[in-house]
Amino acid sequence: MNINPIRNDDDLQQAFQRLEAVFQAEEGTPDADLRDVLVALIEAYENRHYPIGPADPVEAIKFRMDQQGLAPRDLEPFIGPSGRVSEILNRKRPLTLRMIRRLHDGLRIPYESLLAEPG
Numbered sequence: 088m089n090i091n092p093i094r095n096d097d098d099l100q101q102a103f104q105r106l107e108a109v110f111q112a113e114e115g116t117p118d119a120d121l122r123d124v125l126v127a128l129i130e131a132y133e134n135r136h137y138p139i140g141p142a143d144p145v146e147a148i149k150f151r152m153d154q155q156g157l158a159p160r161d162l163e164p165f166i167g168p169s170g171r172v173s174e175i176l177n178r179k180r181p182l183t184l185r186m187i188r189r190l191h192d193g194l195r196i197p198y199e200s201l202l203a204e205p206g
Contacts, residue, residue, distance in 0.1 A: 090124055093132040102129050140203065144182055145175065147200035148190065155194070165189040178205060 112118035174180035
């Protein structure tokens with residue numbers, strides 16, 4: 088197995104091509120080992136060169152609402168009256184620390200997303 092570091096986007100494309108050839112390899116085979124190593128190298132390169140930051144707070148809330156089939160009125164225990172929920176979802180009012188805590192505890196939205204800079 089000949090493995091090279093990924094130093095640039097051309098190396099990345101070559102790694103993807105090699106990965107595509109062994110992606111469905113049977114576990115316990117040398118090709119499966121190559122697949123696992125290539126995945127680790129690709130992830131490390133992409134995390135270093137193309138990092139993805141935390142989600143925008145409002146987008147994180149909307150995503151969780153979609154996941155759980157929630158309506159804006161379902162956010163009232165975490166944010167407050169319907170008018171305040173509307174202001175938050177329409178980006179007219181920032182989240183308070185108390186809202187952030189309640190959204191994290193009640194809906195399990197990561198703090199990193201709730202505390203991120205709005206987009």
